[in-house]
Structures are given as structure tokens and as C-alpha cells.
Amino acid sequence: MRILCFLIGVVCNLSDFLSALENIALHKPAYQENPYPGLSEALTQASNAVDGLKSNLSVWGGQCVLPDNYKQTATWWVNLTNILSIHHITIYYRTGNAMWGQSVIFYNERLPGVTYPADYSAYAWNELCEVEVYGCPRSGYYGNNCSVPCPDPQCNYCDLDTGTCRGGCNPGYKGHKCELECVNGFYGDGCRKQCGRCIDMTQCHHVNGTCLNGCKPGYKGDNCIQACTTGYYGDNCNMNCGNCFNDETCHFINGSCLSGCRFGYQPPLCAQECYNNTYGQGCAETCGHCSDSKPCHHINGSCVSCAPGFKGTRCVDECDMGFYGIGCLQECSTFCKTSRDCHHVTGYCKEGCKTGWQGTNCLEVNKPLDSSNNQQSSFFSVLGLFCVSLLLNGFFIAYIIILRKSRNRLAKLYKPESSTKELQIRKDVQSGFDSVNEGYQELGDLHECKNSTYDTLQ
Template sequence: MLPVAKCVANAEVNIAVNKPAYQQYPLSPGDDSYDVNVALNKPAYQQYPYIPGDDTFDASNAVDGRKSDLRWNRGQCATSYPYRQTATWWVNLTSVHNIHHITIYFRTNNLDYEFRTYTARRFLGFSVYVSNTTDRSQGTLCFKDNNFTINTIPPVFTTICFVHGQYVIYYNERLPGVVYPDGYASLVSNDLCEVEVYGCPVTGCYGSNNTFPCPDVNCQYCHIETGTCKGCKPGYQGHHCELECDSGSYGIGCNETCGHCHDVSQCSHINGTCLTGCEAGFKKDVCKLDCDSGSYGVDCNEICGNCLSESQCSKINGTCFTGCNAGYEGDLCKTECDRGSYGIRCNETCGHCLDVSQCSHINGTCLTRCEAGFKGDKCNTECDKGSYGTECNETCGNCRDVNRCSQINGTCLTGCEAGFKGDVCKTDCDSGSYGVNCNEICGNCVNESQCSKINGTCFTGCNAGYEGDLCKTGCQPGFFGQDCFEKCIDTCNGCNNVNGLCDYGCIPGWIGYFCNKECDKGSYGNECNETCGHCRDVNQCSNVNGSCLTGCDDGYEGDLCKTREYTNTKVHKKLATYYYQNNILINHTEKNMVKTFFLLCDAITNVVVII
């Protein structure tokens, strides 16, 4: 009698554990030699994680070796977010392996009924690929479900796949516009509890227990059962991998083309390494990479010059295709502009730099200032009107025309304004001079320092004896002293205009420096050098001409009383005196009578005795 199974409500039991199993098309009946799971604990990935970061549903659960509980939330299955148009999961074997077969444990919730009813429909139409990349399109399709139904799809699926590769990829899809068979879910998910990949743990082996090396020495992957070479080691070709790659090719299947080797015959047929280095402009072992931007030449050891665009520097010889940056010239743009030039193509000429060798070859800036007379960064601007010298820091002097002030050294090219001298017209005229070029001599100023350097005006007046703004005009005749306010004495022949001295002597009758002293009694005339005659009263002798104003002593006659008097003369004089003293007036007849009398007297003078 068979044992009776007791049903327990809501119990979930993996009914497949340790139960007899069946496999269509066994790999090698009775042979379990290919029992190395090369996928165990290898890196895994799935599209659309159910809960990102939650290990309960992580992709790695499908390669952790655990498959005792095939429910979705027990941490042994890789579960993606449901209801998507595509579902992708892959395992990275970390190196290329010779694969024999692949086994997949689908999520069953440990109940065949639930598997058939709920989850199987999401697996229908799945595919399995083996590839050397994560791109399934670049790999080999090991299996594509076109026949399973929810009733025939096995919960544990195995497919033989005699290929080699690094990635095993599970893929399913429900694309819009595609009509799928009955029983297919409208959307898909992963729900993989374990994926096992069996094959050689190392390359180049086959046979029972993976113990036999591939028969062909240069074979990398051979049929895992027969040993027939399925792929040569890199660098070899031919049915038995007995031939090296043709010159210029290398790698797996000789499908790679050698790079820019210096000598293509020295390109490794295995990995493409250029054994004697690269052609100019390329780098790395296989010489397929252009030199980095900014470098060129053999092994890219040369640095590009100052190209206008670094990307336009020839990787081969460094030629700058679009020209040089400012300040450089030549094909390689490594030559600085000649001294005195700068800029693009070195077409610009440096300004008036103090040291032309310190003119920036890039932008023309004068690094050590400008020559005298110029300003600006490039020293090509003349000083403004009225300034000159280094950095135009000097101010022009008193030039007659400021526009003719040299911007270099300040020289006044048309001379100075009145009152200044020197090349730069900054020096006042010397004391005592004035005017244009200081050629004028100051007049008789009271204070020479107070003579205007410009027009000679005496600011504090003139010295004694001079007048006018310039104090160059002597006093008018008859005047002297400060501002010619003093009047000369009338007795001078000529008065000194400064001090009033009678420089040219006195008029007759006067003596002294100022001719203010009459001649002493008894003298007269120029410098009182004449002696008065026999004046009746010497005090009445004119100091000017010596005339005796009150007459002569007896016996003398004449204005000066210096002539001896005879008798007739005495008569005449006595008679004249008589008439004068008595106010006797005589008519014409009487005058004639008197005259006749006098004539008669004169005639007998020689005989008449003087009384």
C-alpha cells in the first residue's frame, strides 16, 4: 500500500527537490563529466531590477548555487520588475570558456500548478545567447523558444551549446505590433532562480572531465566532445590553426588589421603590437591611436608648437594647418617673432619700447616701458600736447608754441616765451635780464629781483633818476631823484638826474655841488673865478656878471668899474649924475646941446687939465 500524503493548508513545498528528472536529448547518456559550473558566483546583471539595491531580488541570486526554494521573494531568485516589454539577464564568466550546456531553473513558487498558471506564460518565447560582449547581437544564439506552451515548458530547462564565449545572456520580449501565440503573457520579466553554465573551466581543453588539450597546438577553442578546432588562438588561421596571420593582420581569426607600425612586417600576428614602434603621429602598442591633441611625431614625443588651433596640429610632423598663434611663425609655430615684430604672422611692428628686445612677441606690449615721448602698452602713441619724456610724465616748459615742444626731450623747437631760457624753457631769465631768449637787460629797478622776467617791468619802482615801467628813461631835464619827483636848482648848468648834483657846473655867479651858494663877496662869474671891479659898494657887485649895481669908485667907469676915468669923462659923469639925481628932463634940442658940449670937451681933452 502506497503511503498517503497529507495536505497542509497554504504550505509551499518544492515538489521537484530530489525527484527523478528527465532530459530530452541527453548530452552524453550516462556521462556526467561536464559538471563544472563555470557561472557559479560570477558577476550578473538584470534589466529593470525589481527593487534596486535589495538583495532579495538581485541578479546574482541566479548564480549563487542556491535553488532549494524557488519562490520569488525568498532571496534565491533573480526577479526583475514585472510587466515590461523586454527582459534581459546575463552572467559574466570573466573569461572566454568552452561551453557544453546551459541549465536554467525558472521560478515555480515550488508548485507546478502556479508555475503553469501564472509564471510560465512570461517565459514563453525566451532566447539564450553566448557572446564575448554584453551585446547579444554579437554572440551566438544557443536556443530560441518557438514551440513551448504553458503545459510543455519545463521548469528546469537545459540546452546544449557547443560554443565558446564570456557572457551567457537570457532574453525575452513582447514587442508592440507583434502577434504572439496563445498563452503568451502580454509583458515579460526574468524570474530566474538559477542559471548553470557547464564547460571547460580553462581554454584549450575538451573531452571527459575536460582533461584533454585541443589537438591542434594553436587551437584556442575546440569542440568540447570531439576536439575539432572551433577557433584558433589569436594570430593563427587555417583548419588546424597551423598558419600565422597574413602580414598586416592579427588577432582572433586574423580579423584585426595592424595599426600604423613603423614596419608592418614587425606587427605581432598575435596581438598587433608594433614591435619596432609606431609611425609618426600614432601611439600605444598597436599604433592605432592618434597622438593626443598637442603632441605629434614618433611615439608622440614631440609637443605641438603654438598653433592657432591645437586640433589643427599635424599628428605626423607638427605642421600647424591653420597658422600660428600671435607671436610665432614657421610651419611648426615654434619660432618666436624676430625682435621688433609681433602678432599674427609676426606682421606687426613693435612700438617705441625702451628696450625693443623686451617687446612682447605676442601682443606687442613693451615690458620695460616706453622710449621718451611715447605712451600706452605698446608705446605707439605720442605724448599728449604739452607733455614729454619717459611715460610722458614730464610737462613741457614755457615754449613759444606748445605744439612745437619735443615729445621726446621737451625741447622748445621755436624758442621760449618771454622770461624763460634753456632748451626746455623751464629756467627763468637770470636776475637782471628778461624778454625773449632773455636778451633784454632790466632797467634801473629799485630791486633787480623785482624786474619782470617777461617784459622788464619794475614792480617796486625805479632807482633815483629814472622813470617809466621799465625804468630805462632818465629824468627829464630839470628833474632828478626817485621817480624824478625832485626838481633841479635853477643855478645848475646841468643837474644830475640821480642825486641832483650839478655835474656840469653852475651858472655864472654860483658855486657848490648844488650851485646853491653865491660867489663870495668880491667875486663873480663862472665858478666865481672873476674878481669884481671898483664898485662903489662891493656888496653891490653882481655875482653873475660883475656889474657894479651902485656905480664905480671915483676914477673908474664901466659896468664892471674896471676902466680908469679921465676929466672929460668925469664931467660927463658928473653932469649925467646931476641930471639923474635931480630928475631933470631934457628935450631933443637940449640933448644936442649937451652932446655938443661933450664933444667940445672931448676935443680939448688933451689940453684941459683934469680938475
């Protein structure tokens, strides 16, 4: 029986320490690339090399792996199913081979174009009978019976003899003894992985990279390395994109539509309809003259109804010439100076009215003053003045008559009075008659004036 020892870090020996190690390859899954086809599977299968049996290492012993002939490669492997600390490996090869001195050369490939020593076979053979991998069945332990914990708890695995950290640090740690956590912004194996888009640039978890306080806007997942799904943006990717042009997606961080908005929506988020009397793409168009100053439709600019003087779906066209008002249904006056040329809103004639018409809309007849009525008015005015004058003169004459009668009675009662007084009374009476005559004269003048006015009226 020939034993090939592969030494890993220490010399293979048969001390009591070795007996304390376990064969961690025993009954683990194994694989053979090109099994020999001419024999039963029990004689050639890959699991024969990890079954713990090594008492009969011949071809017919059923404890070895037999490959097919004349192959360039002869691959066999065993899966330890875990990351474990390995102390040494022992390989038992099939008997019946020629002795080559104090060593056995094991190979599993013959590559084309490569020159090998003259005594090497031209083909690859793999006739393993037992592969024993000795180490501790649990990581983090060393020493007799693998019962002593490694002194550095964050070490991947320590030397099974001395306990010195030999396999690097666990994810999230670094340093000679793996005593340091990864610096801010890094995590994982060897602290080589960079943290994702964590919020406020806080450190992620030094082992698995999880962002402790969540993600920056536009990113999601535990590690915040995934951008928001199409159609979403912002904090935790929970905001829907707006009405972007051509249904294109928005920026995954701030939600702005990169290609602009659909018609009728306000940039940059395109989530709000146009306002301030605007509509259309980018809300760059101004609404027309909608009734009651109501806003137009935010997409196409149409109005439910138009303000007086305007027409069309968008109410931007003035009424046709000759019409005005609500719905442009009222006709301009034909009596405008320029026929049917009025203001489209109020109906006022722009250049005034034709002769004989008046008013803002030229719908009122302009009547000239009647001369016969003026003459009648003048006649009655003069007649009234004459009657008043006649009445005043009548009162005056009556007063004189009463006054004379009173003086005659006084003369009869006081006859002996002096002739001087009598003479004075006569003079007063005479003076009264003169005044009456003067009154008649004025009435005559008034009569002449009346005749003159009447002649004029005639």
C-alpha cells in the first residue's frame, strides 16, 4: 500500500494530534468525470474514494475509482459541503502499478502542446481508492479534538496547531487579528465591497452591506444598489412618474420627465395640470376668451362657451363683421355710419351713426325741433305777459277811482276850508288823471308791441 501525503502548512506525521483530527471528506458527495464503462458501477463509482474502505485496493476490490481509457483529462472531486479548516490530505491509490521509487506522481490531465517527461503516460488516469481530508469539522476551533476556540473570533479559520489566524477575516472585519470592522462606506469580504446609496451617506452594515437608515431617493433594496423600477421615483421608490411625453419614464431620483410633459401638464414633474390660463405642451399656450373668465381645457385649450364678442372652440376669433355679443348672434345696426360695422363685444358703431340716427348702437331716431311749436310757444308767452299787464292796470285804475270818490266826500264835509287847499286838491286830482293817461299810453305801447310780435309770428 502506497500513501501520498499532501502537506498544507505542516509536515504530515503520525502523532497523537493527527489521530484527534477527523476525516471531513468521509461520505461527502463525490464526482468522477469519465468512469470506466466496461465494469459495473459498484467497481468504478466516484463515491468509492470517500467510503472509508481501503482494505482491498485492487481493480476488483470495489473500493477504488476507475476512469475510462485514453482520455486527456480524468477529473474527480469531493464536496466538503462547508468551509472548513484542513490540516492534511491522504490519498490511497490503486495497487498493481509499477513502483517508481519513494514517491508517487498523481496527475489528472494531459494538455495538448505541452511536453511531459519521457516516462509519463500519454493519457490521464485517475485510479483513486481513498481520499482522506483531515481537519476540524467546525470552523473557529483548533487543537486536540478541535475543541479550542480560535483566539481571534472574526478570523476565517486559524492554524489547527497554533491557533494563529491563517485564512483571512470574516466578512466585515480586517486587521492582523481581524479585530477591526470595515471603515465607513465599505463592507464584506476583505472590506472590499462599497456600500450602496444609503441615505445621508450613513454607513451600511459592515458585514452584509444593509443600509441602516434606508436608501437615498431613487434607490431600493436592503443594500440600496437597485434603481427604482420604471415608472417610479423618489424616497423608497414609492412615487409614480407624472404624465411624461410619449409615455417615457421619468428620472428615477427626482421624477422629472426627461422628454418633457404630455400636452396639458406642467413641467418638470408633469403631475399638475396647466394653470394660470395656459394649456398645451409645456403649458406654453394662452387660453382664449372663455365665458366668465373660466379656464380653458388644459390639454386642447377649448372653452365650454365664449365671452361676448368671440367664437370658435378656443374663443380666440372675434365675431365676423356685422355681428357681436354672446355667441356672435346679435347683428350690428344697419344705421352705423359704415353699415354693420360695430364693436364685436358691445355692438357700438365704430364711426358713429348715419344722419337721422343717434345712440351708441345707432338705433334711436334723431328728431329736429318743430318751428311751428316754437312760434306757438312764443305767442303764448307774449299773451301771458299782456294779460298780466292788463290786470295790473285794472287794479291801478280802480285804486284811482276809489281815491277820487274819497276826496269828493271830504270836499263836501270841509267846504269852508281855504281856497289854497281846494286848489291843491284839484292839482292832486289832475295829477292822478295824468298818471292814468300815462298808464293807458303804456298799454297802447304794449298793444303795439303785441301786434308787432304777432305780425312776426304771422
